[in-house]
Amino acid sequence: xxxxxxxxxxxxxxxxxxxxxxxxxxxxxxxxxxxxxxxxxxxxxxxxxxxxxxxxxxxxxxxxxxxxxxxxxxxxxxxxxxxxxxxxxx
Numbered sequence: 674x675x676x677x678x679x680x681x682x683x684x685x686x687x688x689x690x691x692x693x694x695x696x697x698x699x700x701x702x703x704x705x706x707x708x709x710x711x712x713x714x715x716x717x718x719x720x721x722x723x724x725x726x727x728x729x730x731x732x733x734x735x736x737x738x739x740x741x742x743x744x745x746x747x748x749x750x751x752x753x754x755x756x757x758x759x760x761x762x763x
Contacts, residue, residue: 684692692703699706 689703692706695701695706696703701709
């Protein structure tokens with residue numbers, strides 16, 4: 674078991690009303706519902722950060738470009754082959 678620490682947070686009235694309705698229907702306290710939501714978020718964030726740390730950081734800025742080039746037309750263009758041709762001309 675772990676020791677919980679107290680924190681204060683502000684909620685909008687709509688969220689409180691939804692939590693109170695859920696409290697009546699589910700039978701869990703507002704605090705328990707908030708803890709469950711935050712624990713779930715923390716678990717997902719931990720998984721996301723762990724996954725990001727294991728990714729190769731060789732060229733992370735290029736990962737965003739994968740699949741972005743969409744050339745419309747009948748002929749397929751191999752951009753890498755064109756670059757090789759230019760390179761070998763020197």
